[in-house]
Structure formats: C-alpha cells, structure tokens
Amino acid sequence: MSSTWGRQLRLSIWGESHSQSIGAVLDGLPAGEQIDMEELLFFMSRRSSQGGSLDTPRVEKDYPEIQSGIVNNITCGTPVCAVIHNGNTRSKDYSQLACKARPGHADYTGFMRYGGHNDIRGGGHFSGRLTAPLVFAGGLCRQLLARRGIAIAAHIASIHHVQDTPFPLLGPDKETASRLNRSFFPVLDEVAGQQMRDCIEAARREQNSVGGVVECALLGLPAGLGDPIFDNVESALSSLLFAIPGVKGVEFGAGFSISQMMGSQSNDPFYMKNGSVYTKTNNNGGILGGITSGMPVIFRVAFKPTPSIGLPQETVDFVRGENTELTVQGRHDPCIVRRAVPCVEAAVALSITDLLLCSQGGWK
C-alpha cells in the first residue's frame, strides 16, 4: 500500500513518470461546490516546468481530463477522477539506470521495496511528476477553503544560502497572500528573489543543484480544529508534507528555534479584543495541544537539492554487484523549490479540508 490517503476525504494517486497516464481520485468532496476550472489550471501551472533556465526542459501541459464527479463545474459529491496523460517522455534516457542506482534517488530503495519489478523509467512512481495529481486535488480543496475564508499563502524562504524575509509569525496580510498566490517565483523580497534565481542559474551551469525552504501560512482557520494526541494538526500536516518528494524537515511556529527560548518567551500571551481571543506572539504557530487557536498556522518545509545532477557520481551496479560511476543523463530541474511551493499549498489544502470534514461541527 502506498498511495491512498485520508479519513473523510480520500485521495488515491496512480501513475509512473512514463506510464500511460498519472492521475487522482478524490473521494469525499462535498456536493454542490462550484469549481473554477481556469483558476485550477492556473494553480497547476505554477507547479509545471516553465521551460526556462530554472526548470527542466521537459515541459508537460499537465492537463487534467476530468472523468467523473464534476458536472457543469459543480461537484456531484461522488469521486472526482482526473487523468493527466504522459506525453513528453524519453524512456531511452534511462536505459543505463536499470542497473545503476542514482545517488539521492529511490532507485536502490525502490528496487529493494519492489524486488526489481517497479517501473524505473523517469523515477517511476517516485517521480516528482506524481505531484501533479496532488496539486490537482489540492487545487480543488483550495477553492472550497477560499470560499470559507481560509487562505493559504507560501513563499520561497530560502534557496541555498539566500534568505527571503520570513513571514511575521502573526501572519502576512491578505494582499501579500494574494500576490504570492499569483506568482511563479513567490518571494517577499524581490532583491532576494533575484539572488535566488542567480543561485539556481549558477547551479545549472555547473551541472549541480540546490535546495531550499518553503514557508507557508494558513489564514482564517477557526479555533478548535484538530484533536489531541494522534490526530493533532501538526501530525496531519506534517505527514502529508513529508509525502512531497525531497522534504527532509518540517517545523511549526518558531520551530527548532523555540527549543532555545525560555518558557516566559515562548508562551504566547492571550488577549481579547472585540470579544475575540488572540495571542500577542505566535511562537506556537497557531496550534496549541494539537488544536488550532485561530491564529495563523505558520510552518516551514526543508527541501533537499534535486538529486539529479549532471556531474559524475560514485555508485553501485546492481546487476554486476560492483562499485561503479554514473553520470545522470536526461532533463532535470537545477532546483525543485519553486515548483514545490504549490505542492506545499496543495498538501495543506487537502489536509485542512479533511480535518474540517472530520470535525464534528462538519462542513459549513
């Protein structure tokens, strides 16, 4: 088992990088919800390669052919299925990989997991391409959440050593959130953004790659969402975030740095204003005891550098059982962080929609 997720909302993802198609079945979406298809395609386009120097030259249209569950742009309440055809594949680029494990990739672990029967072309089921159906499904949820006043905004917090201005822990304002949502390279500080682009471009020229951090804010969540112990909000979000390829760390609020504070500093003081409860700081990232406090939920996600690099690397040959060297051919992104931003947003949209559907107050 591997590719089925959710409690009240269920997502099933299929496909390999070079299979007939990839796609998603999303079951449990409420009936009667209007879907803006143009908005959905725009959201998915933020994940697609733009084909410039920052992304892989493999440009896919990523067009989700909706099979079921939506009629006249209204959800039926039944499973929504979308098929995304795999068009632009070059399977021969992967011929040498059948026996050589690409470092940082899942070739070896996939071989051990599936006894060598998995489809390795293009990374197979492990390919970052499998995030397209995730973004499709999350894109639907995002629209339902937006209609209920819940916004999701993310930016590239860092690329390699270049840092963007972080979100204030009390959350970005709505205009900033909107601006980031329309951007293909979302940053708060455009100067840092240009440095990031230069950094990625430099890595590409060296046939190398870089990683980075995505920071995300959830605005407008009600207080009281989630459960103590196992079904807490941090567990729900992190388990879906780690499902995005390349993620190696997740932290909420002040995150790892909260471990260096004193309790008198990390405790967020409560106050009331106009009958509502707020906190003056937000080191806990909008979550206390696993349950939302009504303050913005802020978190950061660490991405490793793209493992596909053009430089020669030491590795092993499975078939011959010997040490060898490998130079990865094919078309790759020098940095996946830009394209990971909508993946993070999609994962969060799915997770929050499921939490809302599971909450006993139910879907409003």
Add this chain to the structure above:
Amino acid sequence: MSSTWGRQLRLSIWGESHSQSIGAVLDGLPAGEQIDMEELLFFMSRRSSQGGSLDTPRVEKDYPEIQSGIVNNITCGTPVCAVIHNGNTRSKDYSQLACKARPGHADYTGFMRYGGHNDIRGGGHFSGRLTAPLVFAGGLCRQLLARRGIAIAAHIASIHHVQDTPFPLLGPDKETASRLNRSFFPVLDEVAGQQMRDCIEAARREQNSVGGVVECALLGLPAGLGDPIFDNVESALSSLLFAIPGVKGVEFGAGFSISQMMGSQSNDPFYMKNGSVYTKTNNNGGILGGITSGMPVIFRVAFKPTPSIGLPQETVDFVRGENTELTVQGRHDPCIVRRAVPCVEAAVALSITDLLLCSQGGWK
C-alpha cells in the same frame, strides 16, 4: 476522534491527568513474543519524574496493570490492555484554571474543541502524563524489535543553548546505543550534560522553563521498508512524533541544513562491501523516496519549553470575557526534554513495528 492510531498495529489511549486511570490498548502485536517485564518497567521509569530538582515533584509510580493479552509473559496475539492508576493528584491546584487560559497550554484550544466539556484538571487529556501509556506500548514494541536486531538510541542533543555532540550521520556504535538506553539523562558528552543540568536548575530557580532537542537513531532496519508517497517512513515517524506534547519540529538526516547544500554534496554516494550496499555519507538519514536504505535512520525533534511556569503571565478570562493575569500554581517540570527521550523512542518503536507488520515480507 483523537486517540487511536495505527494500521496493522493499533493503539488506543485513554485518560485524563486526574481521571480514575490512564491506559492503553495495543492491538495487533504478534502472538508468542516473550516480554521482559522488568525491562519494560525500567523503560517506563526513564519517563517518570525522578522527583529531584530537574523534574516535577509529582512522582507517579506509573505501574501498568496488565489486563489482557499477555499470559505468563508471552503475548497472546489479542489486544494488550494496561491500566495505570492516577494516584497523586491535587485537583484543587487547578481551581482558578476553569476560567483562565494558561499561555502555551491547550486550555483555550481544548475549550473551543470540546465546548467546555473536557476535563481540564491537570491538563486533562492533553497532559504530558498521557505519554505514560505511549511509553508502555512503545516499550513492548521495542523488545520485539530488539529481538530482530533493530536498536533505538536517543540522546539530548541540546537544552536551551547548550549543545551535546551530535550523532555521526552514519550512526552511533552499539555500545554507545546501549549506554544511552540505560541512562536517565542520556548525552554523548558528559560535560555538556552537566551544563544542561545546570541550565535546567537555573530555569527552575527563576520559576521559568527551558526546551531542547532530542536526537534519535534507528539501527539495524532492513532496506526496502515503507512506501512511496503517503505511507513513506518520514510521514509515518513524524506523524507519531508530533503526537508527543511540546514537539514543534522534526527533521531527518541533515534536515534543514540539507537545504543549504549543493546536490553534489547532499547526494550520498553508494558503495558495495562484502556484497552489501552502503552510502558513504548519510545526509538523507537512511531514507530515500520514503523507503529505508538500510543505513541508520537519524532524526531530530524540537521540544518547546514547558509552558507551565511560576512567573505571572498575561491571559484572558473565559467566563468574564476580559483580559487578566495568571500565575500557574501546581507542580511542574522546568524542562520536559529529559523525560521526552523515552517518549521519542517509544513513538519510533510503535511506528516501525507497524511498518514491519504492514510490509509484505511480513513479520518474520
């Protein structure tokens, strides 16, 4: 729903800090496994308050009365239930809390979640005391894993600004692992350990608190465990780790710092030795594509400072709907990190046992 976890192994935890008892039902443990009760009690004692200046003066024996599923120290294969009675409770210490939210605690979020019907005495179901049944259940799994050559070792990587020597990413040796397993304050560098104790003691004297980081290593895992996409090992581990109260961040391998490496550096080169496959470095923390590589799984968990502090704090009064001040009475730990170490080990033991039971190779 909140307190039920697992796929093939299922854990259900009940109780409030001041209820009749707390406890656990662990369902799905294989039949015929020998349990060393003395070892189990020792493991649980590492989580208990030692009553000295580092821990809360509320000392509980935490004795798990086994109700079912184990006969003559052998698992039956049926659900194992343990009841841990709540003895040393002082409910009156919490009388003023009924209306005032303790900052950093779940009083307010719990109120919103349960409409004010949850049992707030001692933190209720949110209390760190609920980790006792978690440690009981994880302690059982730990013994099954040890018998299959899988060891779990953790140390206090930092308290406030004091850092212990980190684990080498290629993993600690077996002797170190064993030594840490017997320790009530596990560190690699005893000098740092003394500084940590001093730091905690200082926080206690100031009626304040400190946080820290726990680092954990899993040794002896087979390659090929876990699944791509949703049921990957990082998701499985992180979702259980975030269920431990106070956790605000989780990172694997090089973690957040991998985002500042070049791909040529973060990619761990493979090599063969005596017919087995290893990596020369372990920035990916023993997990590639969500599946174990056979290298040690290394991760770090950030804990916030204990939210219960003796200093006066700003907060709100629910009943009167007004801003107010609060000084938390009761008995508290100036730092929970020491006691969190076996919680981390227990969470990991549960998660890995479930993954092994779910893997199609099955339980050997």
Add this chain to the structure above:
Amino acid sequence: MSSTWGRQLRLSIWGESHSQSIGAVLDGLPAGEQIDMEELLFFMSRRSSQGGSLDTPRVEKDYPEIQSGIVNNITCGTPVCAVIHNGNTRSKDYSQLACKARPGHADYTGFMRYGGHNDIRGGGHFSGRLTAPLVFAGGLCRQLLARRGIAIAAHIASIHHVQDTPFPLLGPDKETASRLNRSFFPVLDEVAGQQMRDCIEAARREQNSVGGVVECALLGLPAGLGDPIFDNVESALSSLLFAIPGVKGVEFGAGFSISQMMGSQSNDPFYMKNGSVYTKTNNNGGILGGITSGMPVIFRVAFKPTPSIGLPQETVDFVRGENTELTVQGRHDPCIVRRAVPCVEAAVALSITDLLLCSQGGWK
C-alpha cells in the same frame, strides 16, 4: 489486528473470558452529552445472565467502571474507557480443552491463528463475554440517538422452530418499541414467547442447545444517510452484526424472500403526505442504493445454537494428533438468542452513530 472498529467513532475492545478484566475504549463521542448511568446499567443487564434455567449459571455483575471521558455524567469528548472486572471464573473447568477442540467453537481456528499462544480459558478473546464491552459502548450511543429521535427495537423472531409474529416491514409503533426495550425476553406474541422458553428449557434438559433469529427495527433515521458502493448502510450494519459471536446470516427488508418476488412487487412505491416522502411497502428495508430512505430500517440476524453442549462429541486432540471424544464441562447457556438481543441493538447503535458522525451534515 482484530478488535478495533470505526471511522469517526472508534471502539477498541480488550480482554479474555478469564483475564483480569475486559473493557472498551470508545473514542469520538461528541462532548457535552448527558449519560443516564442507571439506564446504561439496565441496558447492560439485559445482556447478563439472569441465572435462571434459560441462561448460564455463571452470573456476572458486569459493572463497567468508567475510567475516563465522562465527568459528572457528561461526556468530555475524549475517549471513554470502561473496565469490567472478571470475577466469577472457574479456569479448571477448561483444563482438558488445552488439547481438544470443542466443535462449533474457535479452539482450533484460534490455535491456528495464534500459533497456540492465545488464552483459551473460557473461550478467551472469542468468548461471548466480550459482548459486554460492546453493549456498554452501544448503550452510550443508544442514549445519544434516542435524544435525536432515533429508536432501536428488537425482538426474538424465532427460537428453533418457534416463530414470533414478525415486525410489519413498515415498522413497529413507538409503544411496542418501548415495551420491547424494557423486556428481558422481548417478543411480540407472548404465547410464542412461552413456547420459546419451553423449547430452550427442553434443550437444557437434554444437555443440548438451540438457536434463533433476532429481528431489529431502526426508527426515526433521516433520509440520505450512508454512501453508495463501499460505505453503504447495509455494509456498515452487517459488518458489525457479524462481529457478534454466533451470527451466520443477515438480511434487510424482505431479505432472502425478495429474491422470489417480481420487480413490480419488490419495488416500494413512493408517495407524499404532508410534504414528506414515504413508501407504501418497505421490501427494501429503508435502504435504497445503500442510503437511508427515511423509512424504518428492518433486518434479521440468524444465530446458531450455542456450541457448548453437554453431550459427548467427536473431535480431535491437538497434542496427540488423534481422533477422540469430548464432553464439554463448565456452565453454558442452552440458547444465547435472548442475551444477543441487546448485542444486536448495541451494534446497530454504534454503527449508526458512526454514520451520523461521518455524514457531512454532521452531528446535530
């Protein structure tokens, strides 16, 4: 895995017939629900042996000691745990069973399932005694449902060849439902009831046993509950009904006899009255396409004769690997159907509460 059930409402049952205790953890019950403990104990008493000639002489008080999740008779929203101590056990009665499989019992299948490590005293985890925690949990749900106008009524439809008057498919009236709810031997026709008692008494005298059928009606369910395909109401109910020991068949509405009707007869015509939709007949038992129609849900459950009989029986000896004979000692019910009635009601109460909590309209 075995003893954990549910989606939004989760039930975990533990215990063996002769273990320290048996019990249940029920997680996901809404907060703020008033529980009538006297009513709950009365409901549980309907399942207990009355110790007369119809039931086993093993009389257990079945007192559920509530450990958590209920304070001052109000649900907290957190897991409700109840411990039921095993008092009146005579383990020596089972000494010969260690090697001889009782026909109709799970001794042999349990041995194969657990490799001989399960606790076989009194039937162990397979014992009908394990329905006490089920009835406890269902008894809580039953009260929540009653408050929302949903009633559950069941009667003994037959014992051996003696038939009670069946429920009309359009459902019993409320007075009849109430009367059945208070009865320890619920029948519609008291003459048939006396014949049933005579039949059971005769079986007891012959050291033999008899089975029967329980018929149950759910009144007041809203239309639109359940889902097509896998999570339909018939699947949800039947899977929990087959969890009651001794059940060998479940049928809804006209059940097996609908297979002998013509479509023009089995189709229930719709009509409107005062703005509400009804059907003139109810051969579909209140469920169409897996979803409730608002008509009473009617179903029947077939119970086999108690497998424990005092007559000598042919069987096998595990240890010696040979054919042998067995006379079951111990204290047994000549018929379990009477005590199974509240078990059926409890299973249904649990299942419907979970369905309501899963429905997107949520819990009112």
Add this chain to the structure above:
Amino acid sequence: MSSTWGRQLRLSIWGESHSQSIGAVLDGLPAGEQIDMEELLFFMSRRSSQGGSLDTPRVEKDYPEIQSGIVNNITCGTPVCAVIHNGNTRSKDYSQLACKARPGHADYTGFMRYGGHNDIRGGGHFSGRLTAPLVFAGGLCRQLLARRGIAIAAHIASIHHVQDTPFPLLGPDKETASRLNRSFFPVLDEVAGQQMRDCIEAARREQNSVGGVVECALLGLPAGLGDPIFDNVESALSSLLFAIPGVKGVEFGAGFSISQMMGSQSNDPFYMKNGSVYTKTNNNGGILGGITSGMPVIFRVAFKPTPSIGLPQETVDFVRGENTELTVQGRHDPCIVRRAVPCVEAAVALSITDLLLCSQGGWK
C-alpha cells in the same frame, strides 16, 4: 466518502453511468505477479451484457485501459489504474427522471444524500455499471489467489422460484468449480438452468423483472485466516458483498437454517486424516469464531429483482412536490443475477487478498 475500500489492499472506484469514464485504482497488489490479460478480459466479459433476451440491449465492451502499475503483464507493486470508457450512452432516456424517483432505485436517496447535485443520468454513481471496475480489480486478485491454490466458484442458486441444486456444504469438486468459472450462466443442474432462462424471458416479455440467489464457494483457503471480533472473515466478506447493488441478504454455511438446528446437529465434528484436521459437516461454512477452519467457505447472496421495469409505477415528483406515475424508459436487464455472479466472485477475491496481505504470516 464512499468509494474507497480496504486495509492493506486499497481499491478506489470512480465514475457515473454516463460520465467520461469509470475506473479503478487498486493499490497494494504485490510486485512481480504475472497477469494473464486474456483471462482477465474473459472474466470481465462474464459480467457484461451479452445483448440477448436475458440482458440489457446496452452492450458495452468494458475494455479496461491500464494506465499504470503493470508493465509487460507483470505487476510493479505500485497502484494499478484502469480506465473504462463510457461509450454507448443515451442520456436523453433519463430526461424525465430529473424530477421523478424510480421506485426501488436510489434516485430519491441519492437526491437526499447529495442535495440534488449528483449525476443522475443512467443511475449515476449508483449504476450497476460501476461493478465493472470492481470486477476488473477482483479479476486481478483472482489470478493471484489461483496461483496460491485458492479457487472461487459460484453458481446461480435460484431465479425467482426456480432452484438449482445447492453446493454440498463440504464444497464442490475442482472440476465443477472450473466448469462454473467458464460459464456465462453457471448452474449445477442444466435443467434448472433452462427453467431459469425461461423465467427471465417471461419476465422480460411482461416488462417485469426477477431476482435470485448466488451461491459461492471458496476452496483452498488456509486455516487461521481472519481475526476475532471486528475483523472476522464473515464481516469482511459481507461488507464487500453488500456493496454490490441489489444485495439484500448474506448467509454463511447453513445460514438462516442453522437457527432451526439443535447444537448437537449444527456443531461440525472434527476429525484427522493424514495429519490434517477436517470437519465431517460444514454448517459453519468454513468459519469458526470469525477465522477460517480450512474447510470450504460457503455462502449465499440474495439479489432483489432489477428495479427498472417497463410497467407504470406510482411515485413522487420532487420538483412539483406531488404524487405521480412513472414508466421507466431506457434499456434494462430483466434479471441481474447472471451478471452478478462474477461480481460476487470479484468481491470475494478482493476481500480474501486483503485478508491474506493483513495476516501476519503475510503473502508467500
């Protein structure tokens, strides 16, 4: 949620009768299994309309276009997706249904469930056509089971009042099982078979419909499969059987008639032969305490008459809120039982494969 099933094996089904396509994602199938596509298509053809006088004139090719998870007829271990295009649709036949509820169908309950947003053309997601992906998925599992010596055989036990010879409770022989597996109208007694055909033909001529019973045998299951209480084999099988449209009853072994036996008769005596354990009778249908005994698992499934009939029927008009009459147009089966046989076999194949993957002995 509705259309996602399974524990270790997960099935997600999508589609409406008149949507772009219907299909299935089957996740968790072991890697390296050879699939005989011709055999799979033959199995699916048994479910298809043959277009004669017994079936609907809507003949669909039901060709499953495999999208992923199978390469060169070998399973990859990753999700298998198949798309089945909807070709031969006549949506206009359903124009009047938008406001009139067809008796015996899910039009009204679906309207209540989805607030009128579901796609009602051709029965939408409730259509019997949705069993095509179920049969596809079950057909894959069936081949894996066959390779492990587990056979599934079913026959039409009755149509209306015409009875076929029942299976002996000790199970049919292998030749009979094979013969039934190749038949498009599987019966044991061909004379009864001809009477059944005549009965269906007569119903068709009268614009009416008939139901029937399918009896199924599972041969070659190991002893010790399943779990006590909730995850017992009867619950697992019945919950999937009730997911087939039109099923109103399920019984195992002697089923409802066991309730009229004495214990001395219903208890199946054990005996040993050549070191193996058998029972002399099989009233318990190969399942004791919810766990397989190694004897054939025998069960019967009751199907109601096809609700679509050509006769005028009383019903209600949703839009106008008034009583009215309806004559169902469109193309329908006068009896679905023949086509339901492979559905029953498929449901059972899925359920048993999941149980085997969940069993701790694991998949061999």
